[in-house]
Amino acid sequence: MSGNGSPAGRRGGAGTAVRRRRRRLADEREEARVYRDLAARRSGEDREILLALAEAEERHAAHWERLLGDDAGPPRRGDIRSRLLAFLARRFGSVFVLALAQRAERRSPYDTDYEATRAMAADERVHEEVVRGLAARGRARVSGTFRAAVFGANDGLVSNLALVLGVAGGGAGTSTVLLTGLAGLLSGALSMGAGEYISVRSQRELLAASAPDTADAPHVIPHLDVDSNELALVYRARGIPAEEAQRRADELLEGYARGRPVPIGGAEQSGDEVVGTGWGAAISSFVFFASGAAVPVLPFLFGLEGPTTLVAAAVLVGLALLLTGATVGVLSGGPPLRRALRQLAIGAGAAATTYALGSVFGAVVS
Known part of the structure:
Protein backbone atom coordinates (compact mmCIF):
# COMPACT_ATOMS: atom_id res chain seq x y z
CA MET A 1 0.00 0.00 0.00
CA SER A 2 1.19 3.52 -0.68
CA GLY A 3 0.38 6.45 1.53
CA ASN A 4 -0.24 10.04 0.47
CA GLY A 5 3.44 10.84 1.04
CA SER A 6 4.71 8.15 -1.33
CA PRO A 7 5.44 8.83 -5.01
CA ALA A 8 2.40 6.76 -6.03
CA GLY A 9 0.18 8.67 -3.60
CA ARG A 10 1.46 12.01 -4.88
CA ARG A 11 0.90 10.90 -8.46
CA GLY A 12 -2.65 9.83 -7.55
CA GLY A 13 -3.34 13.16 -5.87
CA ALA A 14 -1.91 15.07 -8.83
CA GLY A 15 -4.03 13.00 -11.20
CA THR A 16 -7.17 13.84 -9.22
CA ALA A 17 -6.30 17.54 -9.30
CA VAL A 18 -5.76 17.44 -13.07
CA ARG A 19 -9.09 15.71 -13.65
CA ARG A 20 -10.88 18.26 -11.46
CA ARG A 21 -9.25 21.17 -13.29
CA ARG A 22 -10.11 19.68 -16.67
CA ARG A 23 -13.72 19.27 -15.56
CA ARG A 24 -13.87 22.88 -14.36
CA LEU A 25 -12.33 24.06 -17.63
CA ALA A 26 -14.82 22.09 -19.72
CA ASP A 27 -17.79 23.36 -17.69
CA GLU A 28 -16.69 26.99 -17.98
CA ARG A 29 -16.28 26.65 -21.74
CA GLU A 30 -19.70 25.04 -21.99
CA GLU A 31 -21.31 27.83 -19.96
CA ALA A 32 -19.64 30.46 -22.13
CA ARG A 33 -21.02 28.67 -25.18
CA VAL A 34 -24.52 28.69 -23.64
CA TYR A 35 -24.45 32.45 -23.08
CA ARG A 36 -23.13 33.11 -26.58
CA ASP A 37 -25.86 30.91 -28.08
CA LEU A 38 -28.47 32.80 -26.07
CA ALA A 39 -26.99 36.14 -27.12
CA ALA A 40 -27.26 35.13 -30.78
CA ARG A 41 -31.03 35.02 -30.35
CA ARG A 42 -31.28 38.36 -28.54
CA SER A 43 -30.72 41.99 -29.41
CA GLY A 44 -30.03 45.26 -27.64
CA GLU A 45 -29.22 45.28 -23.95
CA ASP A 46 -30.05 41.60 -23.38
CA ARG A 47 -27.50 40.61 -26.02
CA GLU A 48 -24.81 42.80 -24.44
CA ILE A 49 -25.48 41.35 -20.99
CA LEU A 50 -25.28 37.76 -22.23
CA LEU A 51 -22.04 38.43 -24.13
CA ALA A 52 -20.55 39.98 -21.00
CA LEU A 53 -21.46 36.83 -19.05
CA ALA A 54 -19.83 34.70 -21.75
CA GLU A 55 -16.64 36.76 -21.46
CA ALA A 56 -16.64 36.28 -17.69
CA GLU A 57 -16.96 32.50 -18.06
CA GLU A 58 -14.11 32.53 -20.58
CA ARG A 59 -12.03 34.45 -18.04
CA HIS A 60 -12.72 31.68 -15.52
CA ALA A 61 -11.78 29.09 -18.13
CA ALA A 62 -8.45 30.88 -18.64
CA HIS A 63 -7.75 30.46 -14.91
CA TRP A 64 -8.04 26.68 -15.18
CA GLU A 65 -6.00 26.66 -18.38
CA ARG A 66 -3.16 28.44 -16.57
CA LEU A 67 -3.28 25.92 -13.71
CA LEU A 68 -3.29 22.98 -16.11
CA GLY A 69 -0.53 24.24 -18.37
CA ASP A 70 0.61 21.37 -20.59
CA ASP A 71 -1.89 19.06 -18.88
CA ALA A 72 -4.88 20.86 -20.43
CA GLY A 73 -5.06 18.36 -23.25
CA PRO A 74 -7.62 18.51 -26.08
CA PRO A 75 -10.94 20.40 -25.51
CA ARG A 76 -13.48 18.35 -23.54
CA ARG A 77 -17.23 18.58 -23.19
CA GLY A 78 -18.81 19.73 -19.94
CA ASP A 79 -20.94 17.55 -17.68
CA ILE A 80 -24.33 16.27 -18.80
CA ARG A 81 -26.18 19.25 -17.28
CA SER A 82 -23.98 21.75 -19.09
CA ARG A 83 -24.34 19.91 -22.40
CA LEU A 84 -28.11 19.70 -22.02
CA LEU A 85 -28.25 23.42 -21.27
CA ALA A 86 -26.14 24.19 -24.32
CA PHE A 87 -28.41 22.02 -26.49
CA LEU A 88 -31.54 23.81 -25.23
CA ALA A 89 -29.92 27.22 -25.69
CA ARG A 90 -29.15 26.43 -29.35
CA ARG A 91 -32.63 25.06 -30.01
CA PHE A 92 -34.86 27.38 -28.00
CA GLY A 93 -33.13 30.31 -26.32
CA SER A 94 -36.19 30.89 -24.11
CA VAL A 95 -36.97 31.77 -20.51
CA PHE A 96 -36.85 28.04 -19.78
CA VAL A 97 -33.14 27.97 -20.65
CA LEU A 98 -32.46 31.09 -18.58
CA ALA A 99 -34.16 29.46 -15.60
CA LEU A 100 -31.90 26.42 -16.00
CA ALA A 101 -28.87 28.68 -16.32
CA GLN A 102 -29.89 30.41 -13.10
CA ARG A 103 -29.91 27.08 -11.28
CA ALA A 104 -26.55 26.16 -12.83
CA GLU A 105 -24.97 29.37 -11.53
CA ARG A 106 -26.42 28.69 -8.07
CA ARG A 107 -24.73 25.27 -7.98
CA SER A 108 -21.26 26.74 -8.51
CA PRO A 109 -18.60 24.69 -6.63
CA TYR A 110 -16.19 27.59 -6.28
CA ASP A 111 -17.11 28.38 -2.68
CA THR A 112 -15.46 25.09 -1.63
CA ASP A 113 -12.84 24.68 -4.37
CA TYR A 114 -9.51 25.79 -2.88
CA GLU A 115 -8.04 26.41 -6.34
CA ALA A 116 -10.78 28.83 -7.35
CA THR A 117 -10.21 32.45 -6.43
CA ARG A 118 -12.58 34.39 -4.19
CA ALA A 119 -13.26 36.68 -7.14
CA MET A 120 -14.44 33.70 -9.21
CA ALA A 121 -16.79 32.55 -6.45
CA ALA A 122 -18.16 36.09 -6.13
CA ASP A 123 -18.58 36.28 -9.92
CA GLU A 124 -20.77 33.18 -9.94
CA ARG A 125 -23.07 34.66 -7.28
CA VAL A 126 -23.37 37.86 -9.29
CA HIS A 127 -24.00 35.85 -12.47
CA GLU A 128 -26.93 34.13 -10.76
CA GLU A 129 -28.52 37.49 -10.01
CA VAL A 130 -27.89 38.74 -13.55
CA VAL A 131 -29.50 35.65 -15.07
CA ARG A 132 -32.33 35.90 -12.53
CA GLY A 133 -32.99 39.43 -13.80
CA LEU A 134 -32.98 38.34 -17.44
CA ALA A 135 -35.26 35.41 -16.64
CA ALA A 136 -37.58 37.69 -14.67
CA ARG A 137 -38.37 39.66 -17.81
CA GLY A 138 -39.38 36.51 -19.64
CA ARG A 139 -41.32 35.24 -16.65
CA ALA A 140 -43.25 38.51 -16.53
CA ARG A 141 -44.12 38.22 -20.23
CA VAL A 142 -45.46 34.68 -19.92
CA ALA A 208 -55.72 50.03 -15.87
CA ALA A 209 -57.78 51.91 -13.30
CA SER A 210 -54.65 52.36 -11.16
CA ALA A 211 -52.24 53.20 -14.00
CA PRO A 212 -51.12 56.81 -14.57
CA ASP A 213 -53.27 58.83 -16.96
CA THR A 214 -51.19 59.21 -20.10
CA ALA A 215 -53.98 60.73 -22.21
CA ASP A 216 -55.35 63.83 -20.45
CA ALA A 217 -53.11 64.61 -17.48
CA PRO A 218 -49.95 65.47 -19.51
CA HIS A 219 -51.84 68.19 -21.42
CA VAL A 220 -52.28 70.30 -18.29
CA ILE A 221 -48.63 70.14 -17.20
CA PRO A 222 -47.40 73.09 -19.33
CA HIS A 223 -50.05 75.29 -17.68
CA LEU A 224 -49.10 74.52 -14.08
CA ASP A 225 -47.72 77.24 -11.83
CA VAL A 226 -44.01 76.41 -11.53
CA ASP A 227 -43.78 77.62 -7.94
CA SER A 228 -47.12 76.38 -6.62
CA ASN A 229 -48.65 73.11 -7.85
CA GLU A 230 -49.57 69.64 -6.63
CA LEU A 231 -47.60 67.65 -9.19
CA ALA A 232 -45.31 66.17 -6.52
CA LEU A 233 -48.38 64.72 -4.82
CA VAL A 234 -48.88 62.46 -7.85
CA TYR A 235 -45.62 60.70 -7.02
CA ARG A 236 -46.12 60.78 -3.26
CA ALA A 237 -49.50 59.09 -3.72
CA ARG A 238 -47.65 56.19 -5.35
CA GLY A 239 -45.38 55.69 -2.37
CA ILE A 240 -42.38 57.83 -3.40
CA PRO A 241 -40.77 59.83 -0.55
CA ALA A 242 -41.49 63.57 -0.47
CA GLU A 243 -38.01 64.77 -1.51
CA GLU A 244 -37.78 62.29 -4.39
CA ALA A 245 -41.34 63.15 -5.45
CA GLN A 246 -40.49 66.86 -5.57
CA ARG A 247 -37.32 66.15 -7.57
CA ARG A 248 -39.28 64.16 -10.14
CA ALA A 249 -41.95 66.85 -10.37
CA ASP A 250 -39.30 69.53 -10.96
CA GLU A 251 -37.63 67.41 -13.64
CA LEU A 252 -40.97 66.85 -15.34
CA LEU A 253 -41.76 70.58 -15.44
CA GLU A 254 -38.26 71.38 -16.65
CA GLY A 255 -38.57 68.82 -19.42
CA TYR A 256 -41.82 70.35 -20.68
CA ALA A 257 -40.30 73.85 -20.49
CA ARG A 258 -37.41 72.73 -22.71
CA GLY A 259 -39.63 70.85 -25.12
CA ARG A 260 -38.55 67.40 -23.87
CA PRO A 261 -41.67 65.97 -22.18
CA VAL A 262 -41.38 62.75 -20.19
CA PRO A 263 -44.18 60.38 -19.09
CA ILE A 264 -45.80 61.45 -15.85
CA GLY A 265 -45.97 57.91 -14.53
CA GLY A 266 -42.40 56.84 -15.18
CA ALA A 267 -41.44 53.34 -16.31
CA GLU A 268 -44.14 51.14 -14.85
CA GLN A 269 -44.97 47.63 -15.94
CA SER A 270 -48.08 47.29 -18.06
CA GLY A 271 -50.98 45.04 -17.30
CA ASP A 272 -50.28 43.02 -20.46
CA GLU A 273 -46.83 42.07 -19.13
CA VAL A 274 -48.10 41.22 -15.66
CA VAL A 275 -51.21 39.15 -16.37
CA GLY A 276 -51.17 38.49 -20.10
CA THR A 277 -54.21 38.78 -22.36
Whole structure:
Protein backbone atom coordinates (compact mmCIF):
# COMPACT_ATOMS: atom_id res chain seq x y z
CA MET A 1 0.00 0.00 0.00
CA SER A 2 1.19 3.52 -0.68
CA GLY A 3 0.38 6.45 1.53
CA ASN A 4 -0.24 10.04 0.47
CA GLY A 5 3.44 10.84 1.04
CA SER A 6 4.71 8.15 -1.33
CA PRO A 7 5.44 8.83 -5.01
CA ALA A 8 2.40 6.76 -6.03
CA GLY A 9 0.18 8.67 -3.60
CA ARG A 10 1.46 12.01 -4.88
CA ARG A 11 0.90 10.90 -8.46
CA GLY A 12 -2.65 9.83 -7.55
CA GLY A 13 -3.34 13.16 -5.87
CA ALA A 14 -1.91 15.07 -8.83
CA GLY A 15 -4.03 13.00 -11.20
CA THR A 16 -7.17 13.84 -9.22
CA ALA A 17 -6.30 17.54 -9.30
CA VAL A 18 -5.76 17.44 -13.07
CA ARG A 19 -9.09 15.71 -13.65
CA ARG A 20 -10.88 18.26 -11.46
CA ARG A 21 -9.25 21.17 -13.29
CA ARG A 22 -10.11 19.68 -16.67
CA ARG A 23 -13.72 19.27 -15.56
CA ARG A 24 -13.87 22.88 -14.36
CA LEU A 25 -12.33 24.06 -17.63
CA ALA A 26 -14.82 22.09 -19.72
CA ASP A 27 -17.79 23.36 -17.69
CA GLU A 28 -16.69 26.99 -17.98
CA ARG A 29 -16.28 26.65 -21.74
CA GLU A 30 -19.70 25.04 -21.99
CA GLU A 31 -21.31 27.83 -19.96
CA ALA A 32 -19.64 30.46 -22.13
CA ARG A 33 -21.02 28.67 -25.18
CA VAL A 34 -24.52 28.69 -23.64
CA TYR A 35 -24.45 32.45 -23.08
CA ARG A 36 -23.13 33.11 -26.58
CA ASP A 37 -25.86 30.91 -28.08
CA LEU A 38 -28.47 32.80 -26.07
CA ALA A 39 -26.99 36.14 -27.12
CA ALA A 40 -27.26 35.13 -30.78
CA ARG A 41 -31.03 35.02 -30.35
CA ARG A 42 -31.28 38.36 -28.54
CA SER A 43 -30.72 41.99 -29.41
CA GLY A 44 -30.03 45.26 -27.64
CA GLU A 45 -29.22 45.28 -23.95
CA ASP A 46 -30.05 41.60 -23.38
CA ARG A 47 -27.50 40.61 -26.02
CA GLU A 48 -24.81 42.80 -24.44
CA ILE A 49 -25.48 41.35 -20.99
CA LEU A 50 -25.28 37.76 -22.23
CA LEU A 51 -22.04 38.43 -24.13
CA ALA A 52 -20.55 39.98 -21.00
CA LEU A 53 -21.46 36.83 -19.05
CA ALA A 54 -19.83 34.70 -21.75
CA GLU A 55 -16.64 36.76 -21.46
CA ALA A 56 -16.64 36.28 -17.69
CA GLU A 57 -16.96 32.50 -18.06
CA GLU A 58 -14.11 32.53 -20.58
CA ARG A 59 -12.03 34.45 -18.04
CA HIS A 60 -12.72 31.68 -15.52
CA ALA A 61 -11.78 29.09 -18.13
CA ALA A 62 -8.45 30.88 -18.64
CA HIS A 63 -7.75 30.46 -14.91
CA TRP A 64 -8.04 26.68 -15.18
CA GLU A 65 -6.00 26.66 -18.38
CA ARG A 66 -3.16 28.44 -16.57
CA LEU A 67 -3.28 25.92 -13.71
CA LEU A 68 -3.29 22.98 -16.11
CA GLY A 69 -0.53 24.24 -18.37
CA ASP A 70 0.61 21.37 -20.59
CA ASP A 71 -1.89 19.06 -18.88
CA ALA A 72 -4.88 20.86 -20.43
CA GLY A 73 -5.06 18.36 -23.25
CA PRO A 74 -7.62 18.51 -26.08
CA PRO A 75 -10.94 20.40 -25.51
CA ARG A 76 -13.48 18.35 -23.54
CA ARG A 77 -17.23 18.58 -23.19
CA GLY A 78 -18.81 19.73 -19.94
CA ASP A 79 -20.94 17.55 -17.68
CA ILE A 80 -24.33 16.27 -18.80
CA ARG A 81 -26.18 19.25 -17.28
CA SER A 82 -23.98 21.75 -19.09
CA ARG A 83 -24.34 19.91 -22.40
CA LEU A 84 -28.11 19.70 -22.02
CA LEU A 85 -28.25 23.42 -21.27
CA ALA A 86 -26.14 24.19 -24.32
CA PHE A 87 -28.41 22.02 -26.49
CA LEU A 88 -31.54 23.81 -25.23
CA ALA A 89 -29.92 27.22 -25.69
CA ARG A 90 -29.15 26.43 -29.35
CA ARG A 91 -32.63 25.06 -30.01
CA PHE A 92 -34.86 27.38 -28.00
CA GLY A 93 -33.13 30.31 -26.32
CA SER A 94 -36.19 30.89 -24.11
CA VAL A 95 -36.97 31.77 -20.51
CA PHE A 96 -36.85 28.04 -19.78
CA VAL A 97 -33.14 27.97 -20.65
CA LEU A 98 -32.46 31.09 -18.58
CA ALA A 99 -34.16 29.46 -15.60
CA LEU A 100 -31.90 26.42 -16.00
CA ALA A 101 -28.87 28.68 -16.32
CA GLN A 102 -29.89 30.41 -13.10
CA ARG A 103 -29.91 27.08 -11.28
CA ALA A 104 -26.55 26.16 -12.83
CA GLU A 105 -24.97 29.37 -11.53
CA ARG A 106 -26.42 28.69 -8.07
CA ARG A 107 -24.73 25.27 -7.98
CA SER A 108 -21.26 26.74 -8.51
CA PRO A 109 -18.60 24.69 -6.63
CA TYR A 110 -16.19 27.59 -6.28
CA ASP A 111 -17.11 28.38 -2.68
CA THR A 112 -15.46 25.09 -1.63
CA ASP A 113 -12.84 24.68 -4.37
CA TYR A 114 -9.51 25.79 -2.88
CA GLU A 115 -8.04 26.41 -6.34
CA ALA A 116 -10.78 28.83 -7.35
CA THR A 117 -10.21 32.45 -6.43
CA ARG A 118 -12.58 34.39 -4.19
CA ALA A 119 -13.26 36.68 -7.14
CA MET A 120 -14.44 33.70 -9.21
CA ALA A 121 -16.79 32.55 -6.45
CA ALA A 122 -18.16 36.09 -6.13
CA ASP A 123 -18.58 36.28 -9.92
CA GLU A 124 -20.77 33.18 -9.94
CA ARG A 125 -23.07 34.66 -7.28
CA VAL A 126 -23.37 37.86 -9.29
CA HIS A 127 -24.00 35.85 -12.47
CA GLU A 128 -26.93 34.13 -10.76
CA GLU A 129 -28.52 37.49 -10.01
CA VAL A 130 -27.89 38.74 -13.55
CA VAL A 131 -29.50 35.65 -15.07
CA ARG A 132 -32.33 35.90 -12.53
CA GLY A 133 -32.99 39.43 -13.80
CA LEU A 134 -32.98 38.34 -17.44
CA ALA A 135 -35.26 35.41 -16.64
CA ALA A 136 -37.58 37.69 -14.67
CA ARG A 137 -38.37 39.66 -17.81
CA GLY A 138 -39.38 36.51 -19.64
CA ARG A 139 -41.32 35.24 -16.65
CA ALA A 140 -43.25 38.51 -16.53
CA ARG A 141 -44.12 38.22 -20.23
CA VAL A 142 -45.46 34.68 -19.92
CA SER A 143 -46.75 34.80 -16.35
CA GLY A 144 -50.44 35.11 -17.20
CA THR A 145 -50.54 32.48 -19.93
CA PHE A 146 -48.14 30.18 -18.08
CA ARG A 147 -50.21 30.40 -14.89
CA ALA A 148 -53.35 29.52 -16.84
CA ALA A 149 -51.58 26.63 -18.59
CA VAL A 150 -50.18 25.09 -15.40
CA PHE A 151 -53.39 25.62 -13.46
CA GLY A 152 -55.45 24.23 -16.33
CA ALA A 153 -53.30 21.14 -16.83
CA ASN A 154 -53.18 20.28 -13.15
CA ASP A 155 -56.87 20.92 -12.65
CA GLY A 156 -57.69 18.72 -15.63
CA LEU A 157 -55.45 15.91 -14.41
CA VAL A 158 -56.64 15.93 -10.81
CA SER A 159 -60.31 16.79 -11.23
CA ASN A 160 -61.00 14.34 -14.05
CA LEU A 161 -59.04 11.53 -12.41
CA ALA A 162 -60.97 12.17 -9.20
CA LEU A 163 -64.23 12.20 -11.18
CA VAL A 164 -63.40 8.97 -13.00
CA LEU A 165 -62.26 7.20 -9.82
CA GLY A 166 -65.27 8.45 -7.90
CA VAL A 167 -67.72 7.10 -10.47
CA ALA A 168 -65.77 3.86 -10.79
CA GLY A 169 -65.66 3.50 -7.02
CA GLY A 170 -69.43 3.80 -6.98
CA GLY A 171 -69.70 0.69 -9.13
CA ALA A 172 -70.44 2.27 -12.53
CA GLY A 173 -69.63 0.33 -15.68
CA THR A 174 -66.82 1.11 -18.10
CA SER A 175 -69.06 2.90 -20.62
CA THR A 176 -70.54 5.09 -17.89
CA VAL A 177 -67.09 5.96 -16.52
CA LEU A 178 -65.88 6.82 -20.04
CA LEU A 179 -68.91 9.02 -20.76
CA THR A 180 -68.46 10.74 -17.40
CA GLY A 181 -64.79 11.37 -18.08
CA LEU A 182 -65.45 12.87 -21.53
CA ALA A 183 -68.25 15.04 -20.15
CA GLY A 184 -65.94 16.21 -17.36
CA LEU A 185 -63.23 17.02 -19.92
CA LEU A 186 -65.49 19.15 -22.10
CA SER A 187 -67.41 20.92 -19.36
CA GLY A 188 -64.29 21.57 -17.32
CA ALA A 189 -62.30 22.91 -20.27
CA LEU A 190 -65.09 25.30 -21.26
CA SER A 191 -65.54 26.43 -17.67
CA MET A 192 -61.81 26.96 -17.18
CA GLY A 193 -61.45 28.89 -20.44
CA ALA A 194 -64.37 31.18 -19.65
CA GLY A 195 -63.24 31.66 -16.07
CA GLU A 196 -59.68 32.58 -17.09
CA TYR A 197 -60.93 35.06 -19.67
CA ILE A 198 -63.12 36.84 -17.12
CA SER A 199 -60.40 36.68 -14.46
CA VAL A 200 -57.65 38.15 -16.65
CA ARG A 201 -59.91 40.80 -18.18
CA SER A 202 -61.04 41.88 -14.72
CA GLN A 203 -57.47 42.02 -13.43
CA ARG A 204 -56.33 44.09 -16.39
CA GLU A 205 -59.23 46.51 -15.87
CA LEU A 206 -58.24 46.89 -12.22
CA LEU A 207 -54.62 47.56 -13.20
CA ALA A 208 -55.72 50.03 -15.87
CA ALA A 209 -57.78 51.91 -13.30
CA SER A 210 -54.65 52.36 -11.16
CA ALA A 211 -52.24 53.20 -14.00
CA PRO A 212 -51.12 56.81 -14.57
CA ASP A 213 -53.27 58.83 -16.96
CA THR A 214 -51.19 59.21 -20.10
CA ALA A 215 -53.98 60.73 -22.21
CA ASP A 216 -55.35 63.83 -20.45
CA ALA A 217 -53.11 64.61 -17.48
CA PRO A 218 -49.95 65.47 -19.51
CA HIS A 219 -51.84 68.19 -21.42
CA VAL A 220 -52.28 70.30 -18.29
CA ILE A 221 -48.63 70.14 -17.20
CA PRO A 222 -47.40 73.09 -19.33
CA HIS A 223 -50.05 75.29 -17.68
CA LEU A 224 -49.10 74.52 -14.08
CA ASP A 225 -47.72 77.24 -11.83
CA VAL A 226 -44.01 76.41 -11.53
CA ASP A 227 -43.78 77.62 -7.94
CA SER A 228 -47.12 76.38 -6.62
CA ASN A 229 -48.65 73.11 -7.85
CA GLU A 230 -49.57 69.64 -6.63
CA LEU A 231 -47.60 67.65 -9.19
CA ALA A 232 -45.31 66.17 -6.52
CA LEU A 233 -48.38 64.72 -4.82
CA VAL A 234 -48.88 62.46 -7.85
CA TYR A 235 -45.62 60.70 -7.02
CA ARG A 236 -46.12 60.78 -3.26
CA ALA A 237 -49.50 59.09 -3.72
CA ARG A 238 -47.65 56.19 -5.35
CA GLY A 239 -45.38 55.69 -2.37
CA ILE A 240 -42.38 57.83 -3.40
CA PRO A 241 -40.77 59.83 -0.55
CA ALA A 242 -41.49 63.57 -0.47
CA GLU A 243 -38.01 64.77 -1.51
CA GLU A 244 -37.78 62.29 -4.39
CA ALA A 245 -41.34 63.15 -5.45
CA GLN A 246 -40.49 66.86 -5.57
CA ARG A 247 -37.32 66.15 -7.57
CA ARG A 248 -39.28 64.16 -10.14
CA ALA A 249 -41.95 66.85 -10.37
CA ASP A 250 -39.30 69.53 -10.96
CA GLU A 251 -37.63 67.41 -13.64
CA LEU A 252 -40.97 66.85 -15.34
CA LEU A 253 -41.76 70.58 -15.44
CA GLU A 254 -38.26 71.38 -16.65
CA GLY A 255 -38.57 68.82 -19.42
CA TYR A 256 -41.82 70.35 -20.68
CA ALA A 257 -40.30 73.85 -20.49
CA ARG A 258 -37.41 72.73 -22.71
CA GLY A 259 -39.63 70.85 -25.12
CA ARG A 260 -38.55 67.40 -23.87
CA PRO A 261 -41.67 65.97 -22.18
CA VAL A 262 -41.38 62.75 -20.19
CA PRO A 263 -44.18 60.38 -19.09
CA ILE A 264 -45.80 61.45 -15.85
CA GLY A 265 -45.97 57.91 -14.53
CA GLY A 266 -42.40 56.84 -15.18
CA ALA A 267 -41.44 53.34 -16.31
CA GLU A 268 -44.14 51.14 -14.85
CA GLN A 269 -44.97 47.63 -15.94
CA SER A 270 -48.08 47.29 -18.06
CA GLY A 271 -50.98 45.04 -17.30
CA ASP A 272 -50.28 43.02 -20.46
CA GLU A 273 -46.83 42.07 -19.13
CA VAL A 274 -48.10 41.22 -15.66
CA VAL A 275 -51.21 39.15 -16.37
CA GLY A 276 -51.17 38.49 -20.10
CA THR A 277 -54.21 38.78 -22.36
CA GLY A 278 -57.70 37.46 -21.73
CA TRP A 279 -57.88 35.40 -24.92
CA GLY A 280 -54.35 34.05 -24.45
CA ALA A 281 -55.15 32.89 -20.92
CA ALA A 282 -58.53 31.48 -21.97
CA ILE A 283 -57.17 29.47 -24.90
CA SER A 284 -54.19 28.28 -22.87
CA SER A 285 -56.41 27.21 -19.98
CA PHE A 286 -58.90 25.43 -22.29
CA VAL A 287 -56.23 23.52 -24.21
CA PHE A 288 -54.19 22.49 -21.18
CA PHE A 289 -57.22 21.54 -19.09
CA ALA A 290 -58.49 19.38 -21.95
CA SER A 291 -55.04 17.83 -22.37
CA GLY A 292 -54.79 17.06 -18.67
CA ALA A 293 -58.35 15.79 -18.42
CA ALA A 294 -57.79 13.45 -21.37
CA VAL A 295 -55.02 11.54 -19.58
CA PRO A 296 -57.19 9.60 -17.08
CA VAL A 297 -59.67 8.79 -19.87
CA LEU A 298 -57.08 7.23 -22.20
CA PRO A 299 -57.12 3.72 -20.65
CA PHE A 300 -60.91 3.58 -21.05
CA LEU A 301 -60.67 4.75 -24.67
CA PHE A 302 -58.24 1.90 -25.41
CA GLY A 303 -60.72 -0.65 -24.09
CA LEU A 304 -59.11 -1.65 -20.79
CA GLU A 305 -61.48 -2.96 -18.15
CA GLY A 306 -61.52 -3.72 -14.45
CA PRO A 307 -58.98 -2.58 -11.84
CA THR A 308 -56.24 -2.49 -14.49
CA THR A 309 -57.93 0.52 -16.07
CA LEU A 310 -57.97 2.49 -12.83
CA VAL A 311 -54.34 1.64 -12.08
CA ALA A 312 -53.28 2.69 -15.58
CA ALA A 313 -55.20 5.97 -15.27
CA ALA A 314 -53.62 6.71 -11.89
CA VAL A 315 -50.10 5.94 -13.15
CA LEU A 316 -50.48 8.11 -16.25
CA VAL A 317 -51.83 11.03 -14.21
CA GLY A 318 -49.04 10.58 -11.66
CA LEU A 319 -46.39 10.82 -14.37
CA ALA A 320 -48.07 13.90 -15.85
CA LEU A 321 -48.24 15.56 -12.43
CA LEU A 322 -44.54 14.89 -11.89
CA LEU A 323 -43.77 16.47 -15.27
CA THR A 324 -45.85 19.61 -14.66
CA GLY A 325 -44.48 19.97 -11.15
CA ALA A 326 -40.89 19.70 -12.36
CA THR A 327 -41.57 22.24 -15.10
CA VAL A 328 -42.93 24.72 -12.58
CA GLY A 329 -39.91 24.10 -10.39
CA VAL A 330 -37.46 24.83 -13.20
CA LEU A 331 -39.20 28.01 -14.36
CA SER A 332 -39.66 29.32 -10.82
CA GLY A 333 -36.03 28.64 -9.94
CA GLY A 334 -36.99 26.08 -7.28
CA PRO A 335 -35.94 22.44 -6.91
CA PRO A 336 -37.76 20.48 -9.67
CA LEU A 337 -37.94 17.20 -7.74
CA ARG A 338 -39.54 18.78 -4.69
CA ARG A 339 -42.10 20.63 -6.81
CA ALA A 340 -42.85 17.44 -8.75
CA LEU A 341 -43.42 15.39 -5.59
CA ARG A 342 -45.63 18.13 -4.16
CA GLN A 343 -47.82 18.07 -7.26
CA LEU A 344 -48.02 14.28 -7.09
CA ALA A 345 -48.91 14.24 -3.40
CA ILE A 346 -51.72 16.79 -3.81
CA GLY A 347 -53.17 15.04 -6.85
CA ALA A 348 -52.95 11.58 -5.28
CA GLY A 349 -54.62 12.82 -2.11
CA ALA A 350 -57.53 14.37 -4.00
CA ALA A 351 -58.02 11.31 -6.21
CA ALA A 352 -57.83 8.84 -3.29
CA THR A 353 -60.34 10.86 -1.27
CA THR A 354 -62.81 10.98 -4.17
CA TYR A 355 -62.46 7.25 -4.84
CA ALA A 356 -63.09 6.47 -1.17
CA LEU A 357 -66.18 8.69 -1.10
CA GLY A 358 -67.44 7.12 -4.33
CA SER A 359 -67.01 3.63 -2.83
CA VAL A 360 -68.95 4.65 0.28
CA PHE A 361 -71.79 6.24 -1.68
CA GLY A 362 -71.90 3.27 -4.04
CA ALA A 363 -72.21 0.90 -1.09
CA VAL A 364 -74.97 3.04 0.45
CA VAL A 365 -76.97 3.32 -2.76
CA SER A 366 -76.71 -0.37 -3.57
